[in-house]
Amino acid sequence: MFLGRVVGTVVATVKDAALKGQRLLIVQPLTADLKETGKRIVVLDAVGVGAAELIYWCRGKESSFPFLPEEVPTDNTIVGIVDELHLC
Amino acid sequence: MILARVVGTIVATRKDPRLEGFKLLIVKPVSPDGKDESGYVIAVDTVSAGSNETVIVVSGSSARMADGCKEKPVDATIVGIVDTVTLNK
Numbered sequence: 001m002f003l004g005r006v007v008g009t010v011v012a013t014v015k016d017a018a019l020k021g022q023r024l025l026i027v028q029p030l031t032a033d034l035k036e037t038g039k040r041i042v043v044l045d046a047v048g049v050g051a052a053e054l055i056y057w058c059r060g061k062e063s064s065f066p067f068l069p070e071e072v073p074t075d076n077t078i079v080g081i082v083d084e085l086h087l088c
Numbered sequence: 089m090i091l092a093r094v095v096g097t098i099v100a101t102r103k104d105p106r107l108e109g110f111k112l113l114i115v116k117p118v119s120p121d122g123k124d125e126s127g128y129v130i131a132v133d134t135v136s137a138g139s140n141e142t143v144i145v146v147s148g149s150s151a152r153m154a155d156g157c158k159e160k161p162v163d164a165t166i167v168g169i170v171d172t173v174t175l176n177k
Contacts, residue, residue, distance in 0.1 A: 008175035015168030042089040073153040
């Protein structure tokens with residue numbers, strides 16, 4: 001899983017039927033010390049995050065597991081909101 | 089998933105039989121603020137996207153979870169047509 005910050009939203013009326021009702025968000029990936037890294041991506045939200053929140057998301061087929069038994073075509077899904085982050 | 093813009097079509101007569109009937113499009117990844125990024129992807133279109141439209145592309149094994157793509161040799165699928173993108177200030 002990866003750290004990121006919610007930086008925007010996407011609205012799409014025409015979409016796969018399994019994506020109906022899902023929130024599409026834009027996430028900026030972050031390093032552990034919260035510096036921006038890599039390209040911004042479109043993700044689904046499985047936990048109800050808000051704008052500009054620090055989150056973690058998972059990638060790949062596993063990112064559709066939060067929505068089981070429905071098979072949602074997503075390759076990136078937010079699975080948690082970060083409360084605190086401590087680095088050694 | 090990534091945002092991408094439809095830039096072309098692909099016609100292939102000889103292909104895996106499981107790909108028959110699929111519309112194949114060439115898409116170019118774009119950033120959320122609309123700038124073109126490097127590279128191209130060939131994606132199956134399940135939502136009837138048009139030329140130059142901004143779309144949502146899902147890749148990897150999740151691409152097979154889109155409507156009609158189950159057990160097809162597909163690793164990138166267009167699953168949505170973007171109306172608007174809003175970035176936080």
